[in-house]
Amino acid sequence: MKAYYSGTGCSRATGLVYGGTWAKGLLYGGKALNYGCKALKTAFQSTKSVGQTIKAVKSAVTRTPATKLFQKVHNLGASATKEGLKKIESIPELLIQETLQGKGYFASKYKPTVSEALEAGEKFLGRGYRSIGRSKDGVFRNADRLRQFRIDSNSLMGKHDPWIPHFHLETFKPENIYKPYTNNHIPFVE
Numbered sequence: 129m130k131a132y133y134s135g136t137g138c139s140r141a142t143g144l145v146y147g148g149t150w151a152k153g154l155l156y157g158g159k160a161l162n163y164g165c166k167a168l169k170t171a172f173q174s175t176k177s178v179g180q181t182i183k184a185v186k187s188a189v190t191r192t193p194a195t196k197l198f199q200k201v202h203n204l205g206a207s208a209t210k211e212g213l214k215k216i217e218s219i220p221e222l223l224i225q226e227t228l229q230g231k232g233y234f235a236s237k238y239k240p241t242v243s244e245a246l247e248a249g250e251k252f253l254g255r256g257y258r259s260i261g262r263s264k265d266g267v268f269r270n271a272d273r274l275r276q277f278r279i280d281s282n283s284l285m286g287k288h289d290p291w292i293p294h295f296h297l298e299t300f301k302p303e304n305i306y307k308p309y310t311n312n313h314i315p316f317v318e
Contacts, residue, residue, distance in 0.1 A: 220248035236314040249277035
């Protein structure tokens with residue numbers, strides 16, 4: 129039974145580091161943590177006294193790739209008590225971060241809902257955005273013309289790569305406002 133609880137604890141700890149949910153933790157940190165959890169389970173099952181357990185756990189953690197992960201969890205706990213709980217990022221915020229950190233043409237790893245897609249577009253553009261091109265084209269630029277939210281009919285119908293309904297968050301360089309520097313193709317779910 130102790131092995132079960134140690135595995136559950138490891139999964140949740142990983143989740144805190146990778147975005148606030150244990151499911152995301154399993155997705156992103158599971159492989160590195162797997163070694164650490166196996167070592168911890170073995171340590172809990174094979175030792176008799178508390179002193180031996182502590183030594184076995186310390187030894188297992190320092191020998192596995194999970195060492196850095198456990199340190200991050202410890203640091204997260206320390207900062208949470210000092211600064212209050214950190215806000216978990218929403219899908220629109222993650223889409224904006226992904227776009228601003230990207231380069232070139234790429235497909236998003238997130239699949240927002242339609243309402244999250246519209247929220248991301250509005251947040252990405254900020255105040256003062258306007259429609260560009262023909263009326264009802266679905267192309268919007270922010271005030272400084274360096275960010276674009278595109279929900280044109282060809283994208284919504286999936287008529288080009290990635291060949292599924294999607295929208296675009298795009299950035300431009302000041303020296304070339306006609307060719308996107310970043311073009312994030314973001315599929316959405318209805």
